[in-house]
Amino acid sequence: MKCNRSSLAVAVLVSVLGAGACSGPEEPGPPRWRVEVIGSSPHDPQAFTQGLEVIDGVRYESTGMWGVSTARATDQRTGTETARVALPGRVFGEGMTRAGAIVWQLTWQDGFAIARDPVTLAETGRAGYQGEGWGLCAQPQRLVMSDGTGTLTFRDPVTFAQTGSVTLSGYRDPKPNELDCAEDGTVYANNYPTDEILRIDPETGRILAVIDAGGLLTPAERAGTDVLNGIAHLPGTDRFLLTGKYWPRMFEVRFVGE
Structure with missing residues (x-):
């Protein structure tokens, strides 16, 4: 009227x-996109996946849970694990990314990020932060971090100091978990605890698309697993790796707009 x-x-x-x-x-x-599966490969069903990234032919993965959290590096071409380190004591591992000569790994409620050598994954330093650590990815001049809220925080890739933030908009109650910084400047985020992936403009916080990634595992495979968590853009392609917490498979996919 x-x-x-x-x-x-x-x-x-x-x-x-x-x-x-x-x-x-x-x-x-935002528009709804779907997942096109290209192929799959085995994934450690004991890995409570918190972070996933592929850079320079190395697949970095962070796993969580008290007493068993790890940081891992794997040759993406051969699938051979080249490094694995355990987190100390009852520290709970979260998102992980490589920024130049530093691999940063978040902790959940422990209040610090761990700097690691990109080859050996040995700890080289720590940086404190306020709040929880969830997801982490690297853009050319900054890190992007999630903390369980609808806000993404920007951080210096060397010092880990906070340099800014953006609040997500355009979709109901977004809760970004694991993050991937794609080559086109957008950020992809698992929308916890769903099978949705959010495509985000990090400059404005606008959610550009919602990707339905449900149904990747069969009902039998899904039994005993946890949520979808783990996105890694394959550099130089239009493909991504997807997996989840305790998932027995990792999928190579494309995101397809309607």
Whole structure:
């Protein structure tokens, strides 16, 4: 209904009833995309995957859970694991990314990130932060971090100091978990605890697309697993790796717009 003189009385009545007669149409949500599976490979079903990334032919993976958290490096071409280190004590591992000569690994509620050597994964330093650590990925001049809220935080790739933040918009209650910084400048995030992946413009926080990644595992494979978690863009391609916590398989996929 248009808000002209002839409709004024009706508009007032409907307004009193709380219908918002003269408000504009609701803004449409982001487009829905789907996953096209290219292939799959075995994945460690004991790995509570928290971070996943492929860079310079190395697949980096962080796993969580108290007492068994690890950082891992694997040759992406051969599938041969080249390094693995355990986190100390009851530290709970979270997202992980490589920024130049540093691999950064988050901890969940322990309040610090671990700097690691990119070849051996040996610890080379630590940096503190406030709040929880969830997902982490690297853009050319900054790190992007999630913390269980609808806000992404930007950090210096060398010092880990906070340099800014952005609040997500355009979709109901986003909860970004594991992150991947793609070559086109967008950020992909597992939307915890769903099978959705959010495609995000990190400059504005706008959610550009929602990707349905449900149904990758068979019902038998899904038994005993946890949520989808782990996104890694394969550099120079339009493909990504996807896996989850305790998943027995890792998938190579494309994201396809409708």
